[in-house]
Amino acid sequence: MxxxxxxxxxxxxxxxxxxxxxxxxxxxxxxxxxxxxxxxxxxxxxxxxxxxxxxxxxxxxxxxxxxxxxxxxxxxxxxxxxxxxxxxxxxxxxxxxxxxxxxxxxxxxxxxxxxxxxxxxxxxxxxxxxxxxxxxxxxxxxxxxxxxKGLCPKCGSDLNQKDCGCEREPSANKFAVLKNLKLEKT
Ligand SMILES: [Zn+2]
Ligand SMILES: [Zn+2]
Structure with missing residues (x-):
């Protein structure tokens, strides 16, 4: 066939x-x-x-x-x-x-x-x-x-593999600030 x-x-x-x-x-x-x-x-x-x-x-x-x-x-x-x-x-x-x-x-x-x-x-x-x-x-x-997570727009690292440490967009920064505040209180 x-x-x-x-x-x-x-x-x-x-x-x-x-x-x-x-x-x-x-x-x-x-x-x-x-x-x-x-x-x-x-x-x-x-x-x-x-x-x-x-x-x-x-x-x-x-x-x-x-x-x-x-x-x-x-x-x-x-x-x-x-x-x-x-x-x-x-x-x-x-x-x-x-x-x-x-x-x-x-x-x-x-x-x-x-x-x-x-x-x-x-x-x-x-x-x-x-x-x-x-x-x-x-x-x-x-x-x-x-x-x-894609690639870091700054350094091009694969964010699935590691956090390159580059500064993140504002929303992520706000979260980081909150986390630091909580840590300071304890
Ligand atoms: Zn992917
Ligand atoms: Zn980066």
């Missing part, structure tokens, strides 16, 4: 299920992100899809899971994290009659507007649809930990 392709004659009832394992580099946009060092993929993508037909629509519901390496947006250190998501894609066959009156690009644009993806012939190629889902699952602001 070719990668990430569903043969529509097999999609009859709700029992259709397929699993795929795909190297991230087979997705052109993701291959570009890897090349630009925006991320590394530590494992292939494990993809599971259910598919069923409702009139002329093919509903593809699935999920993917992999592990990636990203740079923390606060401390700039690399960290590993799972990347996973559920997705639902709706495909419809291109309508041959319509192709005579409108050009193919125009139809594709209209289908995209209403959230439909389309296919020709007897196969649905999931590559583009799934690629979009994987890209959307990336965190906008990757963090190695929710409470990552």
């Amino acid at each position: 070719k990668p990430l392709i569903l043969h529509i004659e097999q999609i009859k009832d709700k029992t259709f299920f397929r699993e795929f394992e795909e190297n991230a580099r087979t997705f052109p946009i993701i291959a570009g992100m890897i090349k630009n060092r925006e991320c590394e993929f530590l494992e292939p993508l494990k993809i599971g899809v259910k598919a069923f037909k409702i009139r002329e629509l093919y509903e593809v519901e699935g999920n993917f899971l992999t592990r990636i390496r990203l740079a923390c947006s606060r401390c700039l250190k690399d960290f590993d994290t799972p990347l996973a998501s559920d997705f639902a894609l709706t495909y419809t066959r291109e309508v041959p009659g319509l192709m005579d009156v409108l050009n193919a690009e125009e139809i594709e644009l209209r289908l995209e507007e209403i959230g439909l993806l389309y296919f020709r012939g007897e196969e649905i190629n999931l590559q583009q649809g799934i690629q979009e889902q994987v890209v959307m699952a990336f965190p906008l602001q990757p963090l190695c930990a929710e409470d990552c």
Whole structure:
């Protein structure tokens, strides 16, 4: 079986299920992100899809899971994290009659507007649809930990490892002053 392709004659009832394992580099946009060092993929993508037909629509519901390496947006250190998501894609066959009156690009644009993806012939190629889902699952602001302290804006030390001793912003200073006052009282 070719990668990430569903043969529509097999999609009859709700029992259709397929699993795929795909190297991230087979997705052109993701291959570009890897090349630009925006991320590394530590494992292939494990993809599971259910598919069923409702009139002329093919509903593809699935999920993917992999592990990636990203740079923390606060401390700039690399960290590993799972990347996973559920997705639902709706495909419809291109309508041959319509192709005579409108050009193919125009139809594709209209289908995209209403959230439909389309296919020709007897196969649905999931590559583009799934690629979009994987890209959307990336965190906008990757963090190695929710409470990552980041780098000192003055000396650049990693504040997760040690307190460099540089003067902190006013809020932290106030707290330090209070602490010193309490110590003086005792
Ligand atoms: Zn961090
Ligand atoms: Zn510092």
